[in-house]
Amino acid sequence: MNDGFLAYLQQLELIAFFSGYPLVYAISYVIAGNTKIKKSFVSFLIPGLPFSYALLGILYLGLQLKNLYPDYSLANIKSHIQYPYLVIWALLAILFFLPVFRKKNQLTLIHSFAFFALILIDLFKQFSTGNVIVQNDMKVYSFSLLLNCCTLLVLTTIFFFYNFSKKKAKS
DSSP: OOHHHHHHHHHHHHHHHHTTHHHHHHHHHHHHTOGGGTTSGGGGHHHHHHHHHHHHHHHHHHHHHHHTTTOOOHHHHHHHOSOHHHHHHHHGGGGGGSHHHHTOHHHHHHHHHHHHHHHHHHHHHHHHHOOOHHHHHHHHHHHHHHHHHHHHHHHHHHHHHHHHHHHHHHO
16 A cells, blocks of 8 residues: 555544544533533533543544554554654543643643644645545544544533432432
8 A cells, every 4th residue: 555545544543533622622612601501411511521532542542553453563553653743642632531631621622733733734735736635534524523522422421420429329
């Protein structure tokens, strides 16, 4: 296979996991900012944002380990990873499980802008060269939005039921 094609596939993987997060982040803040629903299920959206982003990092790590499966040698990793700095940056999302990084939700947003920039770069490339790669990016971006929403909703549901059972145990 051509290294350019492998690099493009790896770029699509990065877009699929992390680029939809800024929109999910913004929507979560808009929904949770509504004062009428402060004490409901929605109140767990904001605390769940760093956890869902870290979960995306874990899922991305799992995909990379699956892709490298039989041979985890350094030579094989070097041959399969086309964007090593972006992959390392993506794997740093796992650090948002730590309380030090989890306290600042804005850090997750800043972290994800690097991957959203990949879509913007492809968009500018299309204007200059006339390629149709933006169609692929938008399909993958849609998947990214779905993946980000699902991880956030699953974790929000877990937080909600955990706190509900904690309150029920106290009374």
